[in-house]
Amino acid sequence: MTAQGQTSVVENAVASAAKSARSALSRTTGADFRTRWKALAAEGLLSDAPRPPSGRAAGLGPVTTALAGIEGIGLAGAPAGLCYALASQRFGIQCPLRPVLSQEVRHSLGDVAGGDVLLCHALTEEGGGSDPLSMSTSAERQEDGSYVLTGMKAFVTAAPIADVGLVFARTSADRTPFALSAFLVDLRVPEVKRSDPFRKTALTEVPMGSLTFGGVRLAPDRLVGHEGSGLALLTVTTAWERAMLLSYALGPMRRVLERTVDWCKSREHFGRKMGSSHLVAARVADMALALHRSRELVYRMAARLDAGERPRQLAADAALTKISVAEDYVMFTQQATMLGGVRSFIEDSGLCPDLISPMAASTYAGPNDLLRVTVARELGLPVEN
Amino acid sequence: MKNADELCSLIQEIIDEASGHADEKVDPSTPLLISGLVDSLTIMRIVARVEQRIGISFPETEVVAANFRTPTALWDAIEAVKGASHSEGAV
Numbered sequence: 286m287t288a289q290g291q292t293s294v295v296e297n298a299v300a301s302a303a304k305s306a307r308s309a310l311s312r313t314t315g316a317d318f319r320t321r322w323k324a325l326a327a328e329g330l331l332s333d334a335p336r337p338p339s340g341r342a343a344g345l346g347p348v349t350t351a352l353a354g355i356e357g358i359g360l361a362g363a364p365a366g367l368c369y370a371l372a373s374q375r376f377g378i379q380c381p382l383r384p385v386l387s388q389e390v391r392h393s394l395g396d397v398a399g400g401d402v403l404l405c406h407a408l409t410e411e412g413g414g415s416d417p418l419s420m421s422t423s424a425e426r427q428e429d430g431s432y433v434l435t436g437m438k439a440f441v442t443a444a445p446i447a448d449v450g451l452v453f454a455r456t457s458a459d460r461t462p463f464a465l466s467a468f469l470v471d472l473r474v475p476e477v478k479r480s481d482p483f484r485k486t487a488l489t490e491v492p493m494g495s496l497t498f499g500g501v502r503l504a505p506d507r508l509v510g511h512e513g514s515g516l517a518l519l520t521v522t523t524a525w526e527r528a529m530l531l532s533y534a535l536g537p538m539r540r541v542l543e544r545t546v547d548w549c550k551s552r553e554h555f556g557r558k559m560g561s562s563h564l565v566a567a568r569v570a571d572m573a574l575a576l577h578r579s580r581e582l583v584y585r586m587a588a589r590l591d592a593g594e595r596p597r598q599l600a601a602d603a604a605l606t607k608i609s610v611a612e613d614y615v616m617f618t619q620q621a622t623m624l625g626g627v628r629s630f631i632e633d634s635g636l637c638p639d640l641i642s643p644m645a646a647s648t649y650a651g652p653n654d655l656l657r658v659t660v661a662r663e664l665g666l667p668v669e670n
Numbered sequence: 671m672k673n674a675d676e677l678c679s680l681i682q683e684i685i686d687e688a689s690g691h692a693d694e695k696v697d698p699s700t701p702l703l704i705s706g707l708v709d710s711l712t713i714m715r716i717v718a719r720v721e722q723r724i725g726i727s728f729p730e731t732e733v734v735a736a737n738f739r740t741p742t743a744l745w746d747a748i749e750a751v752k753g754a755s756h757s758e759g760a761v
């Protein structure tokens with residue numbers, strides 16, 4: 286397919302996802318998170334083996350198709366927190382687990398694709414987010430091969446409502462690269478206690494909370510991979526996240542750019558249209574530049590994953606993508622805020638941007654500065670964390 | 671890469687890159703984990719580099735201590751992965 290052909294195929298896929306999402310969203314206006322989640326999932330976004338796109342979206346790989354789906358949902362005006370949660374489950378949990386879990390185990394999770402079963406990714410603890418080897422949650426192996434999980438995870442997206450968690454725990458007391466293992470934990474059992482949703486200020490539409498494991502017994506088949514392979518799995522989940530999670534921002538960015546352009550065309554002062562000021566025009570161009578860079582980078586990651594590149598092999602470029610999109614998203618939102626004037630601070634003005642959520646992207650999926658260290662190390666600097 | 675000695679040179683190269691100098695010579699029986707020679711980033715780098723050089727996909731689930739105790743143990747694991755991918759047909 287020519288590059289131009291590919292571009293319009295992607296555009297068609299985004300437009301068609303936006304169309305179905307608009308109808309799913311309007312059918313569920315005012316409904317709770319899970320109802321809207323399920324309505325959006327019905328379009329196939331969370332399906333591990335998506336229907337091969339037919340018609341005008343034919344020829345796209347599964348990752349690009351899912352990416353176009355997320356962008357379309359955002360473009361349709363889905364709340365940012367919902368877009369984020371969908372992208373996080375699809376790309377940060379389902380995609381990395383797919384080659385690792387047997388079909389039986391995947392089946393045992395229930396209807397994830399249809400949106401009935403919600404997953405979460407429980408890694409961070411009160412004591413350490415960026416340093417996973419410091420975690421204290423532990424899974425102790427029993428004589429019969431089962432494990433007993435004890436400890437607490439904090440700041441976990443969807444924890445207050447999720448059904449199954451991908452939980453990282455230590456299976457060895459030492460601080461070695463092989464001290465961690467990952468488990469699939471049913472969160473609906475009495476040994477798992479959930480906190481109330483945290484009063485978070487970013488991505489407010491998806492709840493966040495903590496999970497306390499009070500001796501949860503896990504059958505041997507709940508171990509993901511082999512004991513000790515947790516860090517290797519984490520390398521893959523984080524590579525996926527860094528490559529693809531910020532896809533959630535593309536739809537909202539497009540909407541903000543459109544409305545900012547409309548505003549600059551209609552607003553008049555100094556006896557002329559606001560958009561006829563060169564400085565205003567330049568800021569709008571900078572916003573378009575940030576969106577363009579972000580979109581190209583994320584779609585490039587999707588194309589490479591669709592082409593079969595291993596997530597581990599593109600970890601360094603995924604880190605660069607994540608830093609770039611996260612920082613562009615902040616800059617983009619600042620420009621929009623400036624151009625909206627006072628209306629940027631009036632909730633129902635239609636021009637009030639969310640300044641906090643873009644900033645949060647500098648923290649999750651690896652704080653940007655830690656990723657900078659990884660990038661520099663990859664270039665050969667003798668720098669360590 | 672054809673044998674454990676060549677794997678040792680690769681590991682040596684990666685450790686040297688990380689620390690900027692070589693204190694210790696890696697041989698097929700060097701205890702990689704106990705000596706603290708390799709940290710987690712270095713392990714993942716070794717895996718990525720091995721995959722590139724040999725053209726195999728080393729499953730995440732095989733990145734476990736037993737396969738990284740020494741270069742010989744890692745070489746055996748690589749051979750096992752190579753064998754498995756041949757018998758399954760290329761994956």
Ligand SMILES: Cc1cc2nc3c(=O)[nH]c(=O)nc-3n(C[C@H](O)[C@H](O)[C@H](O)COP(=O)(O)OP(=O)(O)OC[C@H]3O[C@@H](n4cnc5c(N)ncnc54)[C@H](O)[C@@H]3O)c2cc1C
Nearest residue numbers: 406407408409413414415440441442645648649652654670
């Ligand atoms: C919106 C949102 C959603 C999240 N969802 C989840 C989830 O679903 N599951 C989950 O497990 N976690 C989740 N997290 C938590 C997230 O993964 C952690 O916040 C992150 O790993 C950073 O950990 P920390 O907040 O403890 O920061 P810290 O480790 O305390 O670091 C704080 C800051 O210190 C600086 N810093 C620290 N160490 C270094 C260093 N070596 N070099 C340079 N700078 C450094 C960086 O600027 C860093 O941002 C989420 C966070 C947010 C904001």
